[in-house]
Amino acid sequence: MxxxxxxxxxxxxxxxxxxxxxxxxxxxxxxxxxxxxxxxxxxxxxxxxxxxxxxxxxxxxxxxxxxxxxxxxxxxxxxxxxxxxxxxxGEAWFMGLPFYVDERVLVPRSPLGELLESRLQPWLGEREPGRILDLCTGSGCIGIAAAMVFEEAIVDLSDLSPEALEVAAVNIDTHGVSDRVSTVRSDVFDTIEGRYDVILSNPPYVDAEDMADMPAEFRHEPELGLSAGDDGLEIAHRILAQARGHLNPGGLLIVEVGNSWVALQEAYPDLPFTWLEFENGGDGVFLLTAEDLETAGL
Structure with a gap:
């Protein structure tokens, strides 16, 4: 041949x-x-x-x-x-920006990029966020993109995986934002200090059934970044339970939960979730304010 x-x-x-x-x-x-x-x-x-x-x-x-x-x-x-x-x-694109990736992190594909391109409008209004947290950051793409949009904001990139934070650190240096963006190792909010104007998160949210049925390509991604228990809500429950204590008044919590959104809605009937829509595809992303969480007793 x-x-x-x-x-x-x-x-x-x-x-x-x-x-x-x-x-x-x-x-x-x-x-x-x-x-x-x-x-x-x-x-x-x-x-x-x-x-x-x-x-x-x-x-x-x-x-x-x-x-x-x-x-x-x-x-x-x-x-x-x-x-x-x-x-x-060794490269993926998010919000028009190149990011280094390898098998220590998920490949960026979150619809949160579209939300950042619109500067979190209309929900942010005329406020400029002073502190932003990218929870379960992986490659750091969401938080670094947020830093590029909000040029005065201090951004923390948090993840449980030290290997993921190594990749995020590479991307911080690549994009020249080390003066405003830093990494912190934390299991959800366990070691997070202070309050934020915006918390963004694309946490693990794949349920056991979907994990078993995934195409072979996903087997190369770290399971820690995908799997979230039988119903896919293991991490989402923890975020909702603790987020209020880390949000400033008027602060925004924006979390992607993918196909697990129906189960999440049913689990919290008193929470006024705003389920966001995207022109370029993607669903299962909710927005709550600090006041929404407080009213619901969280």
Whole structure:
């Protein structure tokens, strides 16, 4: 059989070949892309350190043998081992920003990015948050993106996993926000001090049934960042029980619970959850104010 590295020469060749290989595979797309073409563009272009957009100038450029072999190696691992592409590249995009990722953290994919792009409006109003907490931060993408939006805010990135915090620290340095963003190891709120104007969290929320049925790609992600007991609410219960003591008056608690949102709603019939809607997809994100929690006796 002919070696593709000898027959395929240009960027255009590799985009076509990768698309063909992806199309005949049983891959799951859900870690930054949702279709064959976008996944192929990301694999080829980012392996070559080329932009994902406005890149037609390079389509007929010929690749070196080293570049060709690296694309094919990553293609093989993506298909044969079902490794999420972000781990192969060491890079994921969130809110238009690149973040370093590896198998110590989940691949960023939260709809909270869309909320941050709107500066948490209309819920924040004219207030500028002084302190923001990204609880269960993982790669740090949500908190760092918040720091980029609210340029005067002090942001804490919290996680139980020291390995995840190592990745978050890399991203803090990459984005040059170490003067305002720092990491803290904490099991939910256990070692968190002080109060915040905004608490953002994408905690583990996958229930036992969904964990058992997940596509192979998710098996490469840390279980600590996904699994949250039989009903997926193990961490959400703890957040709701303790958040009031860490919010300033008028403060916002915004938490993603995914498919577990129905069970959460049923568990707290007296809480006036605001379930947020997103133009770019995603659901199961609630917003509560400090006063909502206080009124409900939490």
């Amino acid at each position: 002919a070696d593709p590295a000898n027959e395929l020469q240009t960027v255009r060749d590799y985009l076509r070949y990768v698309c063909s290989r992806f199309s005949e595979s049983t891959l799951f797309f859900g870690h930054g892309t949702d279709n064959v073409w976008d996944e192929a563009v990301q694999l080829v272009m980012r392996t070559l350190h080329l932009p994902l957009e406005n890149n037609t100038l390079f389509l007929d450029a010929r690749l070196t043998l080293t570049e060709r072999e690296l694309i094919l190696q990553r293609l093989s691992r993506r298909i044969d081992q079902r490794i999420p592409l972000a781990y192969l590249l």
